[in-house]
Amino acid sequence: MRRADRLFQIIQILRRGSRPVTADAIAAELETSKRTVYRDIADLIGQRVPIRGEAGVGYVLEGGFDLPPLMLTADEVEVAVLGAQWVATRGDAALAKAAQDLVAKIGAAVPEHLRPLILDPAVRSHGGWDKAEDKMDMARARAAIHAGQKVWLRYADEQGRETERTIWPFAVGYLDAVRLLVAWCELRADFRTFRTDRVVEARFLDERYPERPGILRARWRKAMNRQPYPA
Secondary structure, three states: OOHHHHHHHHHHHHHHOOOOEOHHHHHHHHOOOHHHHHHHHHHHHHOOOOEEEEOOOEEEEOOOOOOOOOOOOHHHHHHHHHHHHHHHHHOOHHHHHHHHHHHHHHHHHOOHHHOHHHHOOOOOOOOOOOOOOOOOOHHHHHHHHHHOEEEEEEEEOOOOOEEEEEEEEEEEEEOOOOEEEEEEEOOOOEEEEEEHHHEEEEEEEEEEOOOOHHHHHHHHHHHOOOOOOOO
């Protein structure tokens, strides 16, 4: 992680926390050392970022830092909060954390009269569905999509029959209880969807596939009028 990105992430961690956050906790989340965290916090304080606290106790970010009020309507704020709630209960761990960061960032940026819509929202996304467990690293799957890289799968269908195949992933579909990895399948020479809870094994390959992810998504959307794609 670049130093500039790490400094920004420290600010985000402090912004979303309601209590002092220790250097240990920050270091664990950023996968760095406490010594680096202490140095980075000292640098941020030197840049007049309003951080209070001390080593061994924890750090807090004082209110009113850096972001000007966003020009959002009350409806737009509620849309953002509702969407973040949905992602926090149905996305992978990285997306769930990003959803929390988003709400904290909006809460710090909107005018005071809109803040109750975030602190005590009237809109709710139900999180009680029995969500199937992802059997592959979804953060790495999304990274493979962004990079246009192939993934090797050992996959079980609904009868438990296993196949091995190399796919070109280009989208993730988030349903109430399951996630679907949408890809071009080299084995079937066609588009296929794969339930992430039925993946037996996944290997993320360095090899890039020949098409751009955006082109595959456009071709797939055109093909959606055909019959559903079996695994």
